Amino acid sequence: xxxxxxxxxxxxxxxxxxxxxxxxxxxxxxxxxxxxxxxxxxxxxxxxxxxxxxxxxxxxxxxxxxxxxxxxxxxxxxxxxxxxxxxxxxxxxxxxxxxxxxxxxxxxxxxxxxxxxxxxxxxxxxxxxxxxxxxxxxxxxxxxxxxxxxxxxxxxxxxxxxxxxxxxxxxxxxxxxxxxxxxxxxxxxxxxxxxxxxxxxxxxxxxxxxxxxxxxxxxxxxxxxxxxxxxxxxxxxxxxxxxxxxxxxxxxxxxxxxxxxxxxx
Numbered sequence: 001x002x003x004x005x006x007x008x009x010x011x012x013x014x015x016x017x018x019x020x021x022x023x024x025x026x027x028x029x030x031x032x033x034x035x036x037x038x039x040x041x042x043x044x045x046x047x048x049x050x051x052x053x054x055x056x057x058x059x060x061x062x063x064x065x066x067x068x069x070x071x072x073x074x075x076x077x078x079x080x081x082x083x084x085x086x087x088x089x090x091x092x093x094x095x096x097x098x099x100x101x102x103x104x105x106x107x108x109x110x111x112x113x114x115x116x117x118x119x120x121x122x123x124x125x126x127x128x129x130x131x132x133x134x135x136x137x138x139x140x141x142x143x144x145x146x147x148x149x150x151x152x153x154x155x156x157x158x159x160x161x162x163x164x165x166x167x168x169x170x171x172x173x174x175x176x177x178x179x180x181x182x183x184x185x186x187x188x189x190x191x192x193x194x195x196x197x198x199x200x201x202x203x204x205x206x207x208x209x210x211x212x213x214x215x216x217x218x219x220x221x222x223x224x225x226x227x228x229x230x231x232x233x234x235x236x237x238x239x240x241x242x243x244x245x246x247x248x249x250x251x252x253x254x255x256x257x258x259x260x261x262x263x264x265x
Contacts, residue, residue: 052232
């Protein structure tokens with residue numbers, strides 16, 4: 001059934017509020033930040049002023065922008081691996097109840113094992129640099145995709161399952177033409193969660209496996225600035241990390257809306 005025509009168009013006031021609401025929230029957060037620093041008379045190395053953070057970026061934006069690009073690339077690669085691997089693993093797990101009950105609990109290791117505990121192993125296996133960082137992002141973000149895929153594939157209409165069997169469709173054809181399309185909304189939800197986690201896994205991986213130089217990623221810029229008590233540069237890198245996370249999530253959210261729009265036709 002098509003969902004088009006069921007939602008009333010937004011009024012101009014509602015559209016303006018959608019745009020201005022986040023802007024007002026950011027402005028209020030910056031004002032609160034400046035007020036806390038002024039009231040408690042905090043030093044720059046404890047809490048720099050918003051102007052000081054902006055100045056730290058504008059004085060030399062190149063390393064921050066290069067770092068953001070490096071981090072965004074690693075996050076997208078890790079997310080892509082998690083997305084593909086999660087759907088494949090979730091599909092394999094859902095093939096039978098026996099496999100689901102025996103293998104699915106093992107996938108909880110992706111969620112339960114702290115990344116800081118296995119990060120040294122990633123460096124040992126993949127070396128320093130992007131491979132270990134991408135692996136970190138993929139490990140952190142794959143479980144929501146597996147879980148949403150298993151849930152979505154298991155929620156399809158059993159009557160349609162029976163119809164496919166009567167028509168002689170094999171497991172692969174049933175998965176491709178019935179199970180996977182019906183699981184799209186659930187998978188998209190899992191992908192949105194994974195998008196945010198991929199950025200977290202990327203920055204955490206960069207703390208340990210990031211390589212220095214002119215293309216140092218944001219995670220390494222954070223640790224370097226902390227060692228040098230350059231708190232303003234730490235704030236710049238953290239804010240850019242958040243921007244990378246928003247960009248990755250926004251891209252996945254847009255792709256999900258397009259996919260769901262096609263699915264709802």
